[in-house]
Amino acid sequence: MIFLQPLVLWGLALVAVPVVIHLLNRMRYRSLDWAAMSFLLAASRRSRRSAKLRHWLVLACRALAIAALVLAMARPLVGGWLGWALSGAPDTVLLLLDRSPSMEWREAASARSKREVAVARLTEAARATGGASRLVLIESATRRPQEISSAGVLPELTATAASDAAADIPAMLDAAVDYITANQCGRTEVWLASDLQASNWSATQSRWAAVTARLGALPQEVRVRLLALRDSGGENVAVRVTGVRRQKGEAVVELELAGGGAAGAGTRPLSVVLEGARSLVDVAYAGGTVRLSQRVGLGDHPGRGWGWVEVPPDANPRDNVSYFAFGAETHLKSVVVADDDGAGKVLQLAAAPAPAQLNQSSVRASAGNVDLQDVALVIWQSAADPAKSLETFLGEGGVVVRFPVGEGETGGRWRVPTWNRGDGVLADARDGVELPVAELEVKRRTAIEGFALAMFADGQPFVTRQAVGRGMVYAVATLPVAEWSNLGEGPVLVPMLQRMLLEGGARLGQVVSAAVGEPLGIGGDEVWTRLAGQASEAGVFQVGGRLVALNRPVEEDAGERLAEARVRELFGGVPVRFFDEQTAATARLSSEVWRWFLVAMLVLLVTEAVLTLPSRVPAGAATRGAAAEGAG
Amino acid sequence: MPAEVASEFLDPHALTRLLSLPLEARGPMEGSVSGRHQSPHRGSSVEFAEYRKYVPGDDVRHVDWRVYARSDRFYMKEFEADTNLRCCLVLDASGSMKFGGAHGTKFAYARKLAGALAYLAMHQGDAVGLACCSAAVIRDIPPRRNAAHLKNIFGALSETNPGGATGLVAALHQIAEKVRRRALVIVFSDLFADPAALLSCFQHLRFRKHDVAVFHLLDRAEMDFAFDRPTRFVDLEDGSSLLVEPGLIREPYQEALARYLERLKQGCREYRVDYQRVTTDQEPERVLADFLVARTR
Numbered sequence: 015m016i017f018l019q020p021l022v023l024w025g026l027a028l029v030a031v032p033v034v035i036h037l038l039n040r041m042r043y044r045s046l047d048w049a050a051m052s053f054l055l056a057a058s059r060r061s062r063r064s065a066k067l068r069h070w071l072v073l074a075c076r077a078l079a080i081a082a083l084v085l086a087m088a089r090p091l092v093g094g095w096l097g098w099a100l101s102g103a104p105d106t107v108l109l110l111l112d113r114s115p116s117m118e119w120r121e122a123a124s125a126r127s128k129r130e131v132a133v134a135r136l137t138e139a140a141r142a143t144g145g146a147s148r149l150v151l152i153e154s155a156t157r158r159p160q161e162i163s164s165a166g167v168l169p170e171l172t173a174t175a176a177s178d179a180a181a182d183i184p185a186m187l188d189a190a191v192d193y194i195t196a197n198q199c200g201r202t203e204v205w206l207a208s209d210l211q212a213s214n215w216s217a218t219q220s221r222w223a224a225v226t227a228r229l230g231a232l233p234q235e236v237r238v239r240l241l242a243l244r245d246s247g248g249e250n251v252a253v254r255v256t257g258v259r260r261q262k263g264e265a266v267v268e269l270e271l272a273g274g275g276a277a278g279a280g281t282r283p284l285s286v287v288l289e290g291a292r293s294l295v296d297v298a299y300a301g302g303t304v305r306l307s308q309r310v311g312l313g314d315h316p317g318r319g320w321g322w323v324e325v326p327p328d329a330n331p332r333d334n335v336s337y338f339a340f341g342a343e344t345h346l347k348s349v350v351v352a353d354d355d356g357a358g359k360v361l362q363l364a365a366a367p368a369p370a371q372l373n374q375s376s377v378r379a380s381a382g383n384v385d386l387q388d389v390a391l392v393i394w395q396s397a398a399d400p401a402k403s404l405e406t407f408l409g410e411g412g413v414v415v416r417f418p419v420g421e422g423e424t425g426g427r428w429r430v431p432t433w434n435r436g437d438g439v440l441a442d443a444r445d446g447v448e449l450p451v452a453e454l455e456v457k458r459r460t461a462i463e464g465f466a467l468a469m470f471a472d473g474q475p476f477v478t479r480q481a482v483g484r485g486m487v488y489a490v491a492t493l494p495v496a497e498w499s500n501l502g503e504g505p506v507l508v509p510m511l512q513r514m515l516l517e518g519g520a521r522l523g524q525v526v527s528a529a530v531g532e533p534l535g536i537g538g539d540e541v542w543t544r545l546a547g548q549a550s551e552a553g554v555f556q557v558g559g560r561l562v563a564l565n566r567p568v569e570e571d572a573g574e575r576l577a578e579a580r581v582r583e584l585f586g587g588v589p590v591r592f593f594d595e596q597t598a599a600t601a602r603l604s605s606e607v608w609r610w611f612l613v614a615m616l617v618l619l620v621t622e623a624v625l626t627l628p629s630r631v632p633a634g635a636a637t638r639g640a641a642a643e644g645a646g
Numbered sequence: 647m648p649a650e651v652a653s654e655f656l657d658p659h660a661l662t663r664l665l666s667l668p669l670e671a672r673g674p675m676e677g678s679v680s681g682r683h684q685s686p687h688r689g690s691s692v693e694f695a696e697y698r699k700y701v702p703g704d705d706v707r708h709v710d711w712r713v714y715a716r717s718d719r720f721y722m723k724e725f726e727a728d729t730n731l732r733c734c735l736v737l738d739a740s741g742s743m744k745f746g747g748a749h750g751t752k753f754a755y756a757r758k759l760a761g762a763l764a765y766l767a768m769h770q771g772d773a774v775g776l777a778c779c780s781a782a783v784i785r786d787i788p789p790r791r792n793a794a795h796l797k798n799i800f801g802a803l804s805e806t807n808p809g810g811a812t813g814l815v816a817a818l819h820q821i822a823e824k825v826r827r828r829a830l831v832i833v834f835s836d837l838f839a840d841p842a843a844l845l846s847c848f849q850h851l852r853f854r855k856h857d858v859a860v861f862h863l864l865d866r867a868e869m870d871f872a873f874d875r876p877t878r879f880v881d882l883e884d885g886s887s888l889l890v891e892p893g894l895i896r897e898p899y900q901e902a903l904a905r906y907l908e909r910l911k912q913g914c915r916e917y918r919v920d921y922q923r924v925t926t927d928q929e930p931e932r933v934l935a936d937f938l939v940a941r942t943r
Contacts, residue, residue, distance in 0.1 A: 039875065039876055040876050040891075042875065042876070043875065043876035043877055043878055043889060044875060044876075044877055044878070045877070045878045045880055045887075046873075046877050046878070046879055046880065047744070047745065047879075047880050047882050048745065048879035048880060048881060048882065049741075049742035049743075049744075049745035049752070049836060049838060049865075049868065049882050049883075050742075050745075050836075050838060050868045050903065051838075051879065051881040051882075051883075051886070051888070052838065053899050053902045053903050053906065054879055054888055054890065054895070054899060055888065056898070056899075056902045057895040057897075057898035057899035057901075057902050058888060058890055058895050058898075060898045060902070065891075065894035065895060065898075066894070068894075069891070069894055626893075
């Protein structure tokens with residue numbers, strides 16, 4: 015037996031109270047002259063056994079009643095056959111609902127999305143508890159626990175509607191553990207509905223160890239029931255805008271079609287909508303992931319713009335639209351702060367490879383005198399700390415890239431075999447050509463911190479990024495000079511810096527492109543005006559003076575799903591079963607049995623009352639009646 | 647009659663009210679003077695008793711001449727004789743009679759009853775005696791019917807203090823043997839003695855043709871035993887003590903007491919003893935009035 019409130023067990027010391035009161039009463043006797051001693055002696059002789067037994071029983075009842083009350087308050091849990099015998103429905107059911115865009119995949123037969131199926135199954139299962147369990151919903155978009163009055167309202171809640179935010183299953187479980195701990199739930203079951211999308215489950219991350227450790231450390235045994243929504247076929251192509259830029263009076267929309275199989279190969283109609291004007295183009299799609307550029311004429315429109323691209327309806331309608339916004343034509347200016355003159359020149363050249371981009375420029379500056387007016391990117395190769403002078407710049411969304419200073423680590427020739435080709439500044443080009451990162455050879459390097467975008471063969475990071483405010487700080491482990499590496503040759507350095515420059519330029523254009531759920535650094539009191547998109551989180555918004563394009567997170571388009579075995583492996587020692595699994599009766603969870611202790615307390619108190627009551631007639635009634643009779 | 651002396655034991659107004667009720671004997675009494683009680687002998691009252699044949703030596707004044715005229719035979723006409731009552735008050739002065747609560751001790755209560763009855767009996771011309779007994783008879787005043795005698799009785803009642811063991815059984819046997827003429831014996835006691843021995847005393851008294859009345863005095867606390875705290879009970883007669891939890895023995899105590907009371911009551915009914923159970927919270931005037939009224943029936 016375990017207790018949810020073990021500290022209350024100290025109250026068991028109160029069991030001694032009736033005994034102490036009894037002893038004190040014994041000590042505080044009084045003396046009385048008495049005449050009818052013969053009856054007293056006779057009564058004392060006669061009652062010695064039965065009365066003493068009854069007396070001890072009364073004392074035991076009182077002490078045990080206090081013990082039962084204390085134990086009930088300590089919220090005991092009983093497992094095994096006893097727990098099974100005493101348990102009914104779980105005390106609390108936490109409904110964890112993945113309502114990410116990938117859950118909108120519709121089943122061909124029923125035309126219902128996985129989310130709708132999940133909600134229906136959860137509702138049905140919750141109804142089976144007969145209303146005996148407290149139902150708490152934790153959905154993937156907000157992860158805020160929400161107590162619901164009955165299972166029937168589940169399909170009606172906005173919290174179970176479709177969402178464009180990605181699901182973070184470990185974070186949802188964390189929220190569930192927080193709720194269980196804060197509310198000291200008794201016997202609890204976690205019902206998790208998900209399509210097992212690998213990106214949502216963060217299957218490769220070590221967070222699972224922490225989550226399962228927390229689940230396992232709970233005083234009550236918590237079981238997880240998993241409702242896995244499998245893909246049920248159907249053709250689906252997801253569209254995503256990966257970037258938009260102005261170029262010679264045109265908006266170049268870079269987009270990606272992904273997810274379709276070879277069976278769906280062929281020509282597909284693609285709608286590009288720019289400020290309400292729709293243009294329809296047919297694009298060739300051969301299955302897999304295809305990157306495209308669509309040019310849309312802007313005419314003499316010099317300002318900002320927004321729009322979206324759309325593919326025809328398919329199995330998942332949630333990934334058929336992608337929104338974009340672009341800023342006014344701006345001059346992308348970079349500032350190079352470099353202690354090493356050679357490296358500074360190379361970096362300045364890579365940041366503004368004139369005359370290809372006429373609207374770019376790069377200037378040199380000293381660490382103590384940096385003019386950040388209209389600057390998109392700061393390239394920092396200086397021993398001075400950039401954090402203070404660039405704090406405002408980063409907070410407003412600027413981008414800084416740091417290069418090493420000093421001697422660095424030597425003694426090897428390091429290669430960079432691993433880098434993120436799907437996203438970030440080292441991602442493949444839109445035509446699918448990868449950057450020649452693998453051809454880099456580094457002779458001198460320094461240790462850098464942050465989220466690694468590229469790593470050396472020995473696991474040390476080559477390029478990292480770190481979000482600071484609304485801005486981003488990149489770090490590169492080597493210098494683009496011959497003594498350090500061949501990075502200065504350009505095929506990697508130039509596109510990398512250009513992408514950083516574009517990222518920083520978005521700040522100047524007052525345009526924000528982000529994923530739903532990603533922190534934007536926009537004040538909560540600002541008014542959001544929807545410019546495009548249906549009633550969902552994704553769309554184009556005007557917030558203050560900015561345009562904000564929100565889309566579903568990139569990882570929602572990933573098609574990889576976890577196998578059941580992998581899911582069990584992630585949960586480790588936490589008992590997990592799938593909804594369709596049958597379980598043995600003996601595998602029931604620990605049950606909270608405080609009610610039984612309260613019942614025991616009541617029974618003990620009633621017994622005590624019965625034992626202390628006179629067994630026949632009230633005291634003195636017999637003799638009083640006899641007295642009246644005798645007098646008469 | 648010194649009513650002011652009697653007021654020491656009972657309210658004078660109550661005594662005055664009680665004077666209207668006679669103290670009657672349940673059977674014929676053998677008094678020395680004419681009184682209000684039936685005598686076993688024939689006398690000269692107006693109450694016709696019977697006819698009997700004339701035998702030589704009879705007083706010819708009692709020959710019924712009318713019967714002689716009708717039947718030519720001599721018959722003697724006899725009448726009931728009325729005589730006075732000899733009332734023996736027996737007061738238990740053992741230690742147990744010292745017990746009492748807010749209403750006073752049982753002995754004080756007994757003294758009130760005995761004093762009032764002595765006064766009433768003396769007032770109607772009966773002879774009154776008193777015996778106080780504890781382990782033995784400590785005072786013994788034989789029945790007399792003069793006014794000065796009442797003062798002796800009141801004096802004895804005032805001077806007697808309860809204490810010692812109960813010797814009521816021996817005292818009653820002694821009185822049964824000592825009082826030769828028929829008398830009304832009134833016992834005031836808590837009767838805390840062996841019931842069989844007590845009933846044997848009453849039987850003895852009845853065998854000697856005495857009219858026996860018993861005032862069984864009890865305190866309300868002895869009846870209810872309504873104590874809630876552990877208490878050390880100290881015997882008023884021999885000083886022994888017993889520490890008990892009243893709640894534990896209340897029930898058997900009351901059962902034992904009820905059995906004892908029932909046995910006494912049954913025995914008294916069997917031996918035709920006038921048994922009055924009295925608790926000290928009852929009004930003495932009421933108790934006496936009930937007693938006197940019951941005896942007139």
